[in-house]
Amino acid sequence: MDKSKQLNQHISNNGEDHPEQVNLAPSAGESNFWNTVKQAPVGMIILRGEDFLVELANDAYLNIVDRTEEELVGRSLFIGLPEVRDYVEPILLRVLRTGIAYHGNEFEVTIRRFGQPELCYFNFVYQPLFEEDPDHASGIIVVATEVTQQVLSKHALQRSENQFRNLVTQSQFAKAILKGPELVISIANESMLNIWRRRLDEVEGKKLVDVFPELKGQKFLTLLDEVYHSAKIYRENEAIAYVDGPGGLKKHYLDFQYAPIFEIDGSVSGIMASVNDVTDKVTLRQQFAETADRLSLATDGTRLGTWDLNIQTKEIIYSGRMAVILGYDEDAVLTHSEMRDRVHPEDRHSIVERAFRTALETGVYYYEARVIHLDESIHWVRTQGKVFFGEGHVPVRMLGTMMDITDRKESELALKTSEGKFRTLADSMPQFVWTADSQGYITYFNRSLLDYSGFTVERIEKDGWLPLVHPDDLAGSVDAWIESITHGNEYLFEHRLKRADGEYRWYQCRAIPQRSAEGTIEMWVGTSLDIHDSRLFIDQLETKVQERTQQLLVANNELVRTNMELAQFAYVASHDLQEPLRKIQTFATRILETERDNLSERGKDYFNRMQASSTRMQQLIVDLLAFSRANVAEKHLENTDLNLVLQSVKEQLGDVIQVENAVIKSDVLPVREVITYQFEQLFMNLITNALKFIGPGRTPVIEIRSGEVPGAAIPLAGADATRLYQYISFADNGIGFDPQYKDRIFQVFQRLHNRSAYEGTGIGLAICKKIVENHQGLIDAVGKPGVGSTFIIYLPVAS
Template structure:
């Protein structure tokens, strides 16, 4: 603040500035005629003097009358006493500086000059430190020192002081100025194009370098001129109208990829801009100007794909940086900072910290060695940068990185420093952890018996653990210099190099078994494997490889393969013998079953003849015995037939033919026509597929399933059989043997018979298993076992779903021909 200003100005409550003229005439005419005690020379109190004193007492500004060269206080009004926080007893009748010694240094020279020269002194926003309200305070005053004269006009007898405190107005103006300077610095130093337009005429006040590049103008060409005068081509475009709208409505307007034409050396040139027009408000809320932020995105529009990738990379690079900003006045030590900086130092973002408080939180080991040294270097170079530790109030230690720039005046004297700060604790801890991990990795690698090695992105080996150097008899530097191929057996070198180069080119894992030379010249088999390590951008950063000694295993495997081949040959011989034995057993079963039927036929024949010829001579009991004998022999014959069918299903030749299953179904229906007609049965069917099947087995399969449905009918209802066909994915089949990766065709047989309890669904497919007694339903208990065997012969699955009293469904699942 310039303490020598001669103009007297007073700041009113609404912030306006008014010039005040102080008329010293009353002081000359009235006060000059007062006695030292304030009365008239004759001891009376004239009306003029009383009026003057009352005026002084009631004046809204501070007023004090000083007498003599010692500046003895003759009187002081209440406003002045309030300003200096003194009582009338403390001031009146005493020297001014006896009561206010703190102002003597700055005020006494001015008073003496006024007293001796008789020339009034006007002070504007005069800075002085007063001790009031219990502590020293920096205050600012507008004042007039007016000399008082006796009868001799040439000699002043005193001074009348008129003072108005403007401390709050000055502080507010200073803060506003700092804010405006900070704002201007942010605008001019912003990496984005910014400009300030003032007033409704849109006069250019500020434009940073980026904006000038877009405009293709210099700063001198644009500052102080209307935007429309600089760019008349904008008159026919939308931008002037949008700016006027923002100015009038005080609302922000944003635009993306707006087309604009700017006149330049080569004529009008089309640009694409992302822009924002933001109103700038005064204290009273009125709009005083507009901040224009713009970004030329012409290249983004024309090369959108490339720009999008760059934008993504930029977004990833800047995401989460959480920078704090600060502005330091180097002369005063005052600092302005963002809320984020307070958070970095461990406070709430609303906290306001001084430069000294921040410096005191720096770790003692880093304060002088790093921070102070960097600060002193910045005063010379203009660049301020360091990384140091700070201590929070909870004694936790954090790392910060500060970058700043020093602003010098014309004499190269540093004035201010602007900068950013960020918390890098996580990064530092990661670096420490990475170093710890690397040390552990090297220690672990050196302790392993396996070889551990690394290579750069181009495949050049650059690290070998102790096991490898001990084995080869070469140091890591020797291997790196001479190449690792020198250790590989000559017969394995070419293929090793080929596979290694291919892995590096394709970015795939490297794996190969080759022989490595030991320090004594012996070669041993090693399994070598290397996998690539990627950085954050997905590029290969390095390779990590291992080599495992498999020499003994390799010899063992060779021996094992020889034994496996021998054992395989033995198994082939055993398997052929088993096939021959099974065929003989099947032939035996067939012959036995066939021969067993001959005596049964004779038993049935003789029993029938006896009943026919000797019927009259037989008792009722005898007839019953012969009937039972015939029934038993019939069941025995059926059992032999079913056993023969089951045996054939197991071992018969599996000759597949492309067959229309609709024809198979028709053949079965014709064979069962008498039973179907007798039972009044209804059989409906979907269109069945054409498949490669064993024809006679599928006829038997359909025969057994339909015959069962006709046999196990419900009471008082005609059989209804529905045959359906379709496709299903293996994952939807509720059977253990289903392949979830395959697709199946299914054929289902649904009846309305007696059904069965679901708990018996597995039992019904077993040989000789029945759910009902022989007296209720005839049968041998082999039919469904035959069905299951037939389905298995066709690589399929069979399932049964039963509901007692409602009916049953048998489902056949057959894989598609390409998958079977």
């Protein structure tokens, strides 16, 4: 008998249903089995009946629930453990009634232990016990193992994992977790996703190399592999990386760290990648370096000396050019006081030291003074600087430049010397010559202005030139002069000036600002030129232009009227002119049918010629109407599949194509904006033309090709070299033509062959050209006698 049956038998023989307590002492033969159960390392308890009487509870179970054997054994389970009833009773009843075991993993239950309720977790099995009746369980054996510590440890690990993930995802620095040797992206925070220019769903769970295939050939995959297998941290600053973006591979500078992630057993399970994109910082530093180089070049080019003075210690750093300006060698070592000693004694106190004191208050340092070189030669220098202040507005540092302006000073002296010569020259000129200061007040005017105006020098110096200006021109003159003075723009204005006899004449007044080396306006130099005669001529010319414009307007109206008359003519031609022709054809046909026997052969020939002539005239009217319609048609464009247009034309010409046994080959034609019925007529004319001029003894073959070509490759005047064109070509194997006639064939009524040899009015190709021009396109013809012809249509591609 197996142990479960022994246990069932023992319970059946010795157990007594009693809600409070029963005697469950085992017989001597069962002591070994009971001892085995009681000493089992897992908690075991045997329950009987739907009251779940505790027949046996081993020490391990009693320790789990913190109960004594007296508190549990011989009583209902829920008397000893009332706190578990709500959790456990429904499960026990189901096992007892169904006979099906129940397994629980990490089952959560609150048990009162050590006087306090405690949340616990168990792995357990509820196994039904059967007696003689194998279909009805009489009890349940419970095997339980407490896993509270394992579950709590797992929860703590999960919390730690969540905290770790939160630490990564919420970090202001770019971080990502790469799992396993294949570097699968497990976590990537927002900062890292911004660097990667990817969304989380685009990278999570994917291999790093699959997301960024451009890393192949770069060093980063190798470094990651080394970190994973060596378990050592790797750091690098300003590493160059190429990352794929919207515009292709872009260069980035990265500070990064690869740190191994260790498991409890010390093995490496992944890598934490921390990245800081320092591209902007590195680029800015490089720009600063370039700027410094350019500044150095600029200062060398302008021959400026630079200096940096510590105001508190009087220590000075200066360029080699600075020493040369003061008369020393470029590599001379000088102190601030030695430099100050080179200033001319007359300028040292009155100019330089005064400018220095002013700079300590205003922050701006400026002066022009003389310096004495070691060879006793005197030179002029201009110094400019800026003071930098610390806390409490204490001057700390001064930066500045120095420039040798000896040449300019000498030029100023020469200018003063030549000023007298200038005045003499200006007085001899017939134009008005004058100067004004930076504020616009006249400081000089030549003799011609006095002679013209009759004013005295005193009056002009007092009232200026405004009294000479015509009242109607005065406001404009003043506004233009103020605008020039304010913004430093050249002054140019035409106004009337009053002559001494009271007559006003037109003058063009022009003034140019004269600036100092710093760019500030020092004075204005102006001239006034007599343009009276040319102004009158321009006025007369404008009058004639207006008259001519009126004439063109009348001519345009006449052209509109003529076009209307042409439209009326087209209507008449379409209806009234064709009606008599139809009657001529009808009556001629009837006469031939009814009077054929009475007509002579000559009469029949006359009637046949009359019919042929009327038919040609009718076709000529139709073609003229088509040409006129192509000229004046409304440009109603619609998106059209040209393949459908070609198919429609082939269906209309089906009988002719069949009779001639013609072969038409075609590429796939484009879909574009066209006037549909005109393109149908265009295709019709070109294919009909090819079928008409068939080479002797040949089967007609027409090849229609399509493609694109740059405008620069089109050998026609009017092609835009900057645009792209679509072309459609119609090539045949007909009789061809001499290339010298390629322009002639597109003219109205022009034929290269006798009418008796080939039918036609000579208008068809002229209509084709007009239709193509209606679409801003070009048409070309290439032919070779006896070989064939090719007509090429060029249509601009919409930009």
